[in-house]
Amino acid sequence: MNARPSNDSARLNRTRDDALRERARRVIPGGMFGHMNVAALPANYPQFFEAAEGCRLRDADGRSVIDFMCAYGPMIVGYRHPQVDEAVARQASLGDLMTGPSARMVELAERLVALLPHADWALFQKNGTDATTLCVTIARAATGRRKVLVARNAYHGAAPWCTPYPGGVIAEDRAHLVHFDYNDLPSLQQALESVRGDAAAVIVSAFKHDFGRDQQLPSAEFAQGVRRLCDEQGAALVLDDVRAGFRLDLRGSWEPLGVRPDLSAWSKAIANGYPLAFVSGSDAYRQAATQVYATGSFWCGSVAMAAALATLDVLERHDAVAHMRQMGERLRAGLQAQALRHGVGIRQTGPAQMPQVLFDDDPSFERGMLFTEVALDYGVYLHPRHNMFLSLAHTPEDIDEALRATDIAMAAVAAGFGANT
Numbered sequence: 001m002n003a004r005p006s007n008d009s010a011r012l013n014r015t016r017d018d019a020l021r022e023r024a025r026r027v028i029p030g031g032m033f034g035h036m037n038v039a040a041l042p043a044n045y046p047q048f049f050e051a052a053e054g055c056r057l058r059d060a061d062g063r064s065v066i067d068f069m070c071a072y073g074p075m076i077v078g079y080r081h082p083q084v085d086e087a088v089a090r091q092a093s094l095g096d097l098m099t100g101p102s103a104r105m106v107e108l109a110e111r112l113v114a115l116l117p118h119a120d121w122a123l124f125q126k127n128g129t130d131a132t133t134l135c136v137t138i139a140r141a142a143t144g145r146r147k148v149l150v151a152r153n154a155y156h157g158a159a160p161w162c163t164p165y166p167g168g169v170i171a172e173d174r175a176h177l178v179h180f181d182y183n184d185l186p187s188l189q190q191a192l193e194s195v196r197g198d199a200a201a202v203i204v205s206a207f208k209h210d211f212g213r214d215q216q217l218p219s220a221e222f223a224q225g226v227r228r229l230c231d232e233q234g235a236a237l238v239l240d241d242v243r244a245g246f247r248l249d250l251r252g253s254w255e256p257l258g259v260r261p262d263l264s265a266w267s268k269a270i271a272n273g274y275p276l277a278f279v280s281g282s283d284a285y286r287q288a289a290t291q292v293y294a295t296g297s298f299w300c301g302s303v304a305m306a307a308a309l310a311t312l313d314v315l316e317r318h319d320a321v322a323h324m325r326q327m328g329e330r331l332r333a334g335l336q337a338q339a340l341r342h343g344v345g346i347r348q349t350g351p352a353q354m355p356q357v358l359f360d361d362d363p364s365f366e367r368g369m370l371f372t373e374v375a376l377d378y379g380v381y382l383h384p385r386h387n388m389f390l391s392l393a394h395t396p397e398d399i400d401e402a403l404r405a406t407d408i409a410m411a412a413v414a415a416g417f418g419a420n421t
């Protein structure tokens with residue numbers, strides 16, 4: 001393995017990325033927006049990429065890294081997967097967005113209804129926020145009620161009703177949100193009691209994956225309790241499977257817990273990076289879903305639907321969930337051994353295929369920042385605060401190569417901050 005280059009601009013060797021940032025600053029507010037803005041990441045993180053294949057990215061300056069973010073989740077079977085991209089090319093040669101949908105929409109809805117035990121129908125959108133917002137709207141239409149129960153610190157999208165950031169949001173946008181704590185049934189019960197008769201929906205993510213915090217899987221008791229309370233109060237149980245969907249269980253993330261939602265929001269991984277989201281729901285909500293005016297100029301594009309059909313084929317054929325879990329467990333075991341060896345306290349939480357690695361005694365993420373900075377220098381793209389993602393394209397060899405880099409990064413944390421175990 002190469003020695004770490006020195007810590008100056010030559011080390012970053014980021015001519016093209018820097019030039020693009022400079023041009024972007026002039027024509028894009030803040031130079032970059034949203035979750036892909038790297039301003040809060042270590043200084044060596046590139047902002048721009050030029051190519052990707054399998055589980056590897058090539059940045060604008062031609063540097064290749066193993067990617068553990070998978071485009072923040074959408075990539076699931078590998079960048080430029082041949083079978084998905086072949087389906088995309090075939091559909092593109094016929095037509096993408098037309099004056100009406102193609103047969104792909106019906107095929108995909110049929111496929112999803114057959115795959116997801118809770119689903120009797122599906123409606124398509126483009127982004128996760130479209131899907132979560134539509135779930136809430138359908139729940140309100142179905143119940144004639146106003147209140148939406150949301151777990152504190154959970155992320156359900158970037159619309160005014162759910163964004164975690166205050167800019168441009170007015171109190172009225174969120175007037176009917178009521179908060180509870182994830183995995184805390186009494187707090188949900190209390191929240192529901194406080195709005196008795198007016199609860200339209202309880203929206204829950206597949207597991208607790210709040211930014212910068214330890215992740216938490218839902219206990220079966222919590223999930224089953226949410227179902228029971230929703231039934232008692234006549235509120236819709238909305239499962240936000242946008243982030244975890246197709247990584248924990250192809251049938252829906254709460255299926256192993258024996259809990260079926262009324263409505264579910266999906267996006268990210270469904271089409272391996274092609275833009276698509278969908279809402280799935282049960283017959284009880286079909287009438288409301290028919291009545292709500294759901295649409296968008298691009299929602300009926302056929303290419304993303306063809307990509308989704310091919311992605312589902314690949315996921316099923318390769319038992320992708322088991323593969324991602326195994327690769328995640330391999331990474332997790334390797335990191336745990338390294339942390340132990342270097343005397344560095346870390347916490348690895350949540351499902352192995354969506355790892356979150358946080359350091360002990362690290363309230364402002366300085367250890368995490370150093371760890372990810374050094375790992376990137378050695379060719380591994382991690383995140384210091386956000387959960388990461390495995391894919392079908394990550395092989396045991398990729399994980400082992402990544403672990404060689406993280407060993408150096410873990411040593412750097414121990415050297416920089418001292419052992420703390």
Ligand code: PMP
Binds near residue numbers: 126
């Ligand atoms: N819900 C969850 C759980 C998410 O993780 C996200 C995106 N990170 C969204 C909703 C919103 O999806 P999008 O960014 O595609 O609008």
